[in-house]
Amino acid sequence: MIAMGGSMARRYPVVRTRRYWQAAFFFWTVFIGTLFTLWVFAHMRGAEPAVSRPPGVEGFLPISALMSLRFWLSGGGVHPVHPAGLAILLGALLMSATVARSFCSHLCPVGALSEWLGRLGRRLMGRTWELPRVLDVLLRSVKWLLLAFFVWATWVAMDLGQLRRFLDSPYNRVADVKMLLFFAEPSRLTVAVLGVLVVGSVLVRDFWCRYFCPYGALVGLFGLLAPFKITRNPETCTNCQLCTKVCPARLPVHKVSRVRSVECTGCQDCVAVCPVADCLSLAASRRFPLRPAHGVLLAMAVYFAVTLGFRLAGHWRGVVSEAEFAKRIPEIHSPLYTHVGGMAPGEAEPAPRLEAAH
Template sequence: MEKKIKIVRNNQKGIQRIRFAVQSLFALLCIWIGVEFYLFVRFLETNGAAAFYQRPPGVDGFLPISSFMSFYYLLSTGEIHQAHPAGLFIFLAIVLMSLVFGKSFCSWMCPIGFLSELIGDFGEKVFKRRLKLPKFLDYPLRSLKYLMLGFLIYSVIFLMSPLAVKYFLDSPYNIVADIKMYYFFANISRTSIIVISILFILSIFIRNFWCRFLCPYGALLGIISLLSPNKIQRNVSSCIDCGLCNKACPSFIKVDKAKTVISDECSTCLNCVDVCPVKDTLQLNSLIPAKKKINKKYVAIGIVSIFMIITGLGIFTGNWQNKVTKGEYLLHYKMMNSYGHPTGPNAMKQLNEQANREIKSELKEN
């Protein structure tokens, strides 16, 4: 005789509305930063004639390569580089978030991830199903983001000494990298529009196309998330094999086949936990020091708190706004088109010294 299992209905409230609220608020914060940065650039464009708006430090969060190099420089020298210090603290917050709650930044705060979700939801409404690439395409394409991450790590850690990294971070090119990024989108080329349009269309057909296949930042956080002690676990004895968790997972993880979800693709969105119909069958557990259930609301509070505490630490220690003066920015802006990407330590050093000489000369004249 088969043993009868008493099924207790899961009546715990879902977390998706709260997650959507966090995503929306963070997206609005990014828009606010964008507006402030536009006003700052407008001040530079008018050579100081327009009202002065201080550069918003939060824009550093959109310079992940510079932030990663600042992190490497911090580990190598113990010093916080002052070109884009806010980027370093944002990077540290996201890494700590991943160590505690897995790749949660991608599904709770990342504006690109949020946009990808909205596009994916639209695609599912159109096609009435969640489309997935076959394995012979999915696995090779998923490796692309790790190849790009590997190239970045190799280029920075193995090819560049800490001194070379310092030369790059000191370079005028890095100082105005955020302004160059602004003009990339403000004066976007036809090729860039085509590429973005292709990614947009692909995201309608294949949910989270960019995040799943091409984002090196997501690849890094996915690897770090494997070290997190907090994992989604399935109670095999009470599981009724309904398969709802599989259908809800945006990353196509086979949750109903795992006792513990260990995957670099899991973003702790908790969709699977929300849809599970049986109480205490699928939940986020802390595996260290002992198996203990984590309330879903505490996940939301924890993710937001980690981000606010680490970035707040940067603010209160004076390592948030960079030390580039208004006058220096105006001079850098005039010469910005002559700043090319430094291709090596010597080039970085020469470019940096030359620019500093020119700036000091003009400051003396003024």
């Protein structure tokens, strides 16, 4: 097994470039999460927050964003409660539909953490483990079952009226706060599951991403549409198989002329280790390869173009006001802020749907 730690980043500029972006986005996410935590707990104490609510926290509301996507595609426009969540979801989907599933390897903070835990495992034990093939295939189906369930629940089981009522519901208006409290006040089951995922990620490379992440499954489907995929020139290939040995998705890169797999994240680790110039590349076709660093920058450009477009259009900050949050957060444990089977209770007088703030 080829070493995939810091030494690889030092040897190969494209790996270093990708990891810089990955680390920067991870720590930016931590910063956003810290601001949001301070803001929420100030409101829970009934105090005036010293910081503002960062809209980027809506990136941790993928189910709400998936529902907002359906609402938008159905002609309802950008729903104003969590517009940044929709922007982040669209950015992830479109960058992955440009450079194969690149969100997972370039920007996803959970993917970054999973990758770092895997490197920790290799440092502690000298290697990470690969599960037996049958178990590997069975576990990989879990993320697809989870994705199928969420798509069914949000796109099939709900009609448009139910969808609108959920998006306008008190629960959805404070879904970001509920998400924070889920981790800040975890049950024993939550702690146990998180513990298994952390230990599993140390022992098995990309344990969460490979087996359980429905978000990764979704962007993987969009990655199949990507024009820029890992492309191999069989005429210059020496069959050294370094590309296959280094592939985090365990794909047989040395056997195919073009990697068409939902598991490929476009990380370009295979391109980095290839000893033959231009044998492997990120390309729309063999005649139009990208320089490795340009592939990273293209993926970044698509994501930030989408999110910047939402900002410029006034669809970044939601319409739930500071005063409304100040009223709702102290009563967050009320039955009003629960949901059963995707249905959330409403209010006697539904909260108004205002125009998105500009």
